[in-house]
Amino acid sequence: MWNTHLQLTTQWGILNYAMSVKVIVGTQWGDEGKGKITDILAEKMDYVVRYQGGNNAGHTVVVGESTFKLHLIPSGILYQSVVSVIGNGVVIDPGVLLNEIDTLAQQGIHIDANRLKISSIAHVILPVHRSMDSQQESRRREEKIGTTGRGIGPCYTDKVSRVGVRVMDLLCNDRLASRLKKHPHMVDEDIDQVLADYADFGKRLAPFVVDTSLLINQAISSGKRIIMEGAQGTMLDVDHGTYPFVTSSNPISGAACIGAGIGPHKIDQVIGVTKAYSTRVGEGPFPTEEFGDVSEYLRTKGCEFGTTTSRPRRCGWLDLVVLRYAVRINGITEICLTKLDVLDDLKTIKVCTGYDTPNGRIEEFPLDLDVFSEAKPIYDELPGWESDISQCTNFDDLPLNAKSYVKYISNVLGVHISLVSVGSNRKQTIHLLQH
Ligand code: GDP
Numbered sequence: 043m044w045n046t047h048l049q050l051t052t053q054w055g056i057l058n059y060a061m062s063v064k065v066i067v068g069t070q071w072g073d074e075g076k077g078k079i080t081d082i083l084a085e086k087m088d089y090v091v092r093y094q095g096g097n098n099a100g101h102t103v104v105v106g107e108s109t110f111k112l113h114l115i116p117s118g119i120l121y122q123s124v125v126s127v128i129g130n131g132v133v134i135d136p137g138v139l140l141n142e143i144d145t146l147a148q149q150g151i152h153i154d155a156n157r158l159k160i161s162s163i164a165h166v167i168l169p170v171h172r173s174m175d176s177q178q179e180s181r182r183r184e185e186k187i188g189t190t191g192r193g194i195g196p197c198y199t200d201k202v203s204r205v206g207v208r209v210m211d212l213l214c215n216d217r218l219a220s221r222l223k224k225h226p227h228m229v230d231e232d233i234d235q236v237l238a239d240y241a242d243f244g245k246r247l248a249p250f251v252v253d254t255s256l257l258i259n260q261a262i263s264s265g266k267r268i269i270m271e272g273a274q275g276t277m278l279d280v281d282h283g284t285y286p287f288v289t290s291s292n293p294i295s296g297a298a299c300i301g302a303g304i305g306p307h308k309i310d311q312v313i314g315v316t317k318a319y320s321t322r323v324g325e326g327p328f329p330t331e332e333f334g335d336v337s338e339y340l341r342t343k344g345c346e347f348g349t350t351t352s353r354p355r356r357c358g359w360l361d362l363v364v365l366r367y368a369v370r371i372n373g374i375t376e377i378c379l380t381k382l383d384v385l386d387d388l389k390t391i392k393v394c395t396g397y398d399t400p401n402g403r404i405e406e407f408p409l410d411l412d413v414f415s416e417a418k419p420i421y422d423e424l425p426g427w428e429s430d431i432s433q434c435t436n437f438d439d440l441p442l443n444a445k446s447y448v449k450y451i452s453n454v455l456g457v458h459i460s461l462v463s464v465g466s467n468r469k470q471t472i473h474l475l476q477h
């Protein structure tokens with residue numbers, strides 16, 4: 043059950059355990075609707091923490107007539123009572139973050155230092171990271187990754203190479219100057235301008251900067267309810283995804299510990315967010331990709347254009363091989379199924395259950411990218427429901443075939459589906475378990 047407390051009856055009486063930390067992860071190639079799900083669940087939370095990625099992420103939250111596009115700020119920010127935390131595992135472009143704060147203020151969401159906390163040891167994206175990102179892409183010729191061009195890869199590279207600039211460096215001019223001078227990619231002529239700009243960013247961000255690991259661990263100890271919000275998705279994970287067509291961080295649940303500074307035993311639930319079909323932005327293999335009418339239908343009906351780069355997303359059928367892998371790699375305990383309404387008009391719906399490969403039929407995700415690239419999906423065909431479900435608020439209101447689709451996915455994966463989303467708005471949500 044998805045309660046915030048677990049009650050156990052023992053020989054010593056009834057024990058109450060706080061079930062306070064949930065990780066939200068994308069199970070596909072990103073854009074599964076993590077922002078919407080985080081926003082929905084955040085209503086009952088005290089903290090929402092981003093633990094990796096940067097402003098390559100684009101999370102859209104729709105409330106009534108208003109649409110909020112979030113890139114760095116956690117998707118709990120719309121609730122006054124929630125503290126939003128940008129953890130140490132995130133890479134921060136300070137100019138983008140300040141713009142996001144200003145844009146939200148124009149939309150009536152005012153953020154002060156009580157509501158947003160930024161890790162002092164998170165790494166900072168510099169202008170040189172953005173230019174390196176695009177230069178590296180143009181040099182890749184045949185093997186482009188299709189990055190978002192936000193400087194994410196080069197910033198994480200500098201972090202691992204131990205030459206990065208961290209948020210705390212922005213708060214001290216001398217230290218910032220020294221870090222920039224030692225930086226292997228900075229051109230001397232640029233240093234003064236970057237120093238001036240980033241020292242200014244530091245002044246504005248200073249009130250938000252704290253030891254976020256200490257904050258989060260204290261919150262856990264006092265029984266606060268916390269969501270760790272992942273960006274991107276399992277198949278974009280630098281270790282477990284379709285390398286090299288991945289991002290440069292670990293979106294999977296295990297990374298929440300590193301990116302927020304908490305112990306693994308503090309995590310109670312791992313919630314996988316799964317889109318009712320598949321999409322991918324950028325390059326890389328995608329066995330269930332469709333190119334004709336189906337792809338066009340999904341893209342148009344699902345508004346499948348990138349939140350960050352506006353690129354049309356590649357679209358295709360649901361892939362249970364990928365999902366089985368995501369359940370395993372993340373230790374997923376619940377699934378929130380999104381965008382079921384997008385399938386409304388289809389007569390039949392295909393679901394991939396395995397692949398035909400040069401090595402024979404397989405049902406587990408192959409780690410060899412060459413095998414994955416050549417995998418031919420084996421499909422089950424399920425009947426569509428051919429009616430509008432976007433106003434359904436109860437599972438029982440759904441047409442029989444829509445219910446069967448949801449149950450089919452849950453049965454194959456052996457994981458409960460705890461929520462079904464039937465539209466972008468907060469209201470268009472069916473709760474199957476009490477949240
Ligand atoms: P994220 O990156 O995982 O947060 O996902 P994005 O926000 O980039 O992309 C999901 C898009 O689908 C957004 O535009 C959402 O507003 C929208 N969306 C979320 N859930 C649903 C749903 O159930 N139905 C429909 N039609 N749209 C949805």
Ligand code: IMO
Pocket residue numbers: 068071072073074098099100101187188189190191192193194195272273274275278287288289290323324325349
């Ligand atoms: P959210 O959080 C979908 C993809 C890019 C590219 C690859 C590497 O909104 O789900 P990067 O700029 O990270 O070096 O690009 O990863 N990518 C995403 N695709 N949703 C995202 O985030 C993504 N963030 C990065 O398109 O293929």
Ligand code: MG
Pocket residue numbers: 072073074099100101102349
């Ligand atoms: Mg997105």
